[in-house]
Amino acid sequence: MPLPYRxxxxxxxxxxxxxxxxxxxxxxxxxxxxxxxxxxxxDIICFTHYHADHISGLPGMLLTMGNAERTEPxxxxxxxxxxxxxxxxxxIAPELPFPIECLEITEPFQSFSFEGFRIEAFKVNHNVxxxxxxxxxxxxxxxxxxxxxxxxxxxxxxxxxxxxxxITEGERTYTPDMVLGEDRKGLKVTxxxxxxxxxxxxxxxxxxxxxxxxGMYGEPDKLIKAKEHKHMTMYEAAQVAAKAGVPQLxxxxxxxxxxxxxxxxxxxxxxxxxxVAAKDGRTLELNFEEE
Amino acid sequence: MPLPYRxxxxxxxxxxxxxxxxxxxxxxxxxxxxxxxxxxxxDIICFTHYHADHISGLPGMLLTMGNAERTEPxxxxxxxxxxxxxxxxxxIAPELPFPIECLEITEPFQSFSFEGFRIEAFKVNHNVxxxxxxxxxxxxxxxxxxxxxxxxxxxxxxxxxxxxxxITEGERTYTPDMVLGEDRKGLKVTxxxxxxxxxxxxxxxxxxxxxxxxGMYGEPDKLIKAKEHKHMTMYEAAQVAAKAGVPQLxxxxxxxxxxxxxxxxxxxxxxxxxxVAAKDGRTLELNFEEE
Numbered sequence: 391m392p393l394p395y396r397x398x399x400x401x402x403x404x405x406x407x408x409x410x411x412x413x414x415x416x417x418x419x420x421x422x423x424x425x426x427x428x429x430x431x432x433d434i435i436c437f438t439h440y441h442a443d444h445i446s447g448l449p450g451m452l453l454t455m456g457n458a459e460r461t462e463p464x465x466x467x468x469x470x471x472x473x474x475x476x477x478x479x480x481x482i483a484p485e486l487p488f489p490i491e492c493l494e495i496t497e498p499f500q501s502f503s504f505e506g507f508r509i510e511a512f513k514v515n516h517n518v519x520x521x522x523x524x525x526x527x528x529x530x531x532x533x534x535x536x537x538x539x540x541x542x543x544x545x546x547x548x549x550x551x552x553x554x555x556x557i558t559e560g561e562r563t564y565t566p567d568m569v570l571g572e573d574r575k576g577l578k579v580t581x582x583x584x585x586x587x588x589x590x591x592x593x594x595x596x597x598x599x600x601x602x603x604x605g606m607y608g609e610p611d612k613l614i615k616a617k618e619h620k621h622m623t624m625y626e627a628a629q630v631a632a633k634a635g636v637p638q639l640x641x642x643x644x645x646x647x648x649x650x651x652x653x654x655x656x657x658x659x660x661x662x663x664x665x666v667a668a669k670d671g672r673t674l675e676l677n678f679e680e681e
Numbered sequence: 682m683p684l685p686y687r688x689x690x691x692x693x694x695x696x697x698x699x700x701x702x703x704x705x706x707x708x709x710x711x712x713x714x715x716x717x718x719x720x721x722x723x724d725i726i727c728f729t730h731y732h733a734d735h736i737s738g739l740p741g742m743l744l745t746m747g748n749a750e751r752t753e754p755x756x757x758x759x760x761x762x763x764x765x766x767x768x769x770x771x772x773i774a775p776e777l778p779f780p781i782e783c784l785e786i787t788e789p790f791q792s793f794s795f796e797g798f799r800i801e802a803f804k805v806n807h808n809v810x811x812x813x814x815x816x817x818x819x820x821x822x823x824x825x826x827x828x829x830x831x832x833x834x835x836x837x838x839x840x841x842x843x844x845x846x847x848i849t850e851g852e853r854t855y856t857p858d859m860v861l862g863e864d865r866k867g868l869k870v871t872x873x874x875x876x877x878x879x880x881x882x883x884x885x886x887x888x889x890x891x892x893x894x895x896g897m898y899g900e901p902d903k904l905i906k907a908k909e910h911k912h913m914t915m916y917e918a919a920q921v922a923a924k925a926g927v928p929q930l931x932x933x934x935x936x937x938x939x940x941x942x943x944x945x946x947x948x949x950x951x952x953x954x955x956x957v958a959a960k961d962g963r964t965l966e967l968n969f970e971e972e
Contacts, residue, residue: 392711415741417707419707442741446740457682478770479772481765482770
């Protein structure tokens, strides 16, 4: 339920000129504007599921993109039923100056590759089909001159191979791994709302630089309610973060009944020290490790 | 387009325990909460038309009503197509603990009577079918003892007749007008957004205590744009108010490009003195005239 000063949960990821939004509830476009951002350049919107608080902002967002004279295609990713839901909502946003493409997730785990990054969708456990998402930026190894020379690769091909090209010259095929060292640590952010804790969430959170996870309730006696409605308490989210060994956890998607999530953080931090009760507008810049 | 600190246009009317909402764009439920009000007791929602900025908040509003365990039926009124649009939007709000009834307007003018008030819908002129609304509270005349006696009406019937009952006793039928003086001035509020100025708007605004009207643009050179997109400038709204002879005008539904509507009020007031550049949360209590 959107509240004054607490928008519905949504995450914007930006990498290398691309913008990816996860979930788009009522008011997400206003929350974006409050940050000084624009909906226009969003390339991909991923939906965890189709409860209204995760998608009700879509028609307005599409119209705002249209008003800004966007013509670039928009890609939507979500569980089965996406096309049907989007078509229904477009009854109030029928005319748009840009094309929309819908990509439905059909497997328990699916990876979608884009230029320079991947979006990984993994099924979680809610009262309707629901997915968590990781955005993964891979980083290849450094150029390894010794290896390249040992493999007898012509120097004129080094730079193209380093950039990821596979090259055939005469009878020989050269692949990028021939000139590169071990893959380096990339970047990964994992996002999950509306689920009980699942092994899939732990597994997919592994290796993330940041886990953003729902912590719907803080009151210890609300665990029953969390189980009943297939949500997670703040403590359960902390356990997921601990199991996955992530360096940091942001809690979000609080129940409207949870007015001051920070009141419970002392107990949460006993389970997972680097947990934050996130508020609207929280941002973080992640960078490749220095060498 | 909803902006930080400027919600989409919506009006809540409250009379005698009934709450009527006109239009429900993205964020209307948050705007309500900011006023300290609740969506739960809304009895009727009227829609001017089905552009997203006037109806995109409906699914979330319905779910919030449902979360509050509302069981009372909700009446929706709007132009033709209402059932289709509501059914489409309910794809993301399928399960509600209360029934919804849809009442489609089919005539250029239609009056809907409720206990103690009327809602009058009148067609205006936008690029899709669009209606303005008046909420009218009629007020019967005072009890006129002289008339009642002159007509030879038994005293025991006076109070029932005064309350509006028609009574047949023996061969004679008694009607309320037999004991009442002239109708007294009631209350009337007229609301119109998304239209060019029309005679229907002027006619229906006549007798209103308050006219709430879109004033999309203030810059004089935007008249062309207003005509093209079938909207009204602040000056045109002022002309409507002047023609209808209403005591006061609130301007609303500003273009996102109109950052400071108050800058144009000096010119607007030359056309209609008692005009206000309304902001979010503006309220007014209207009372029957003292005698």
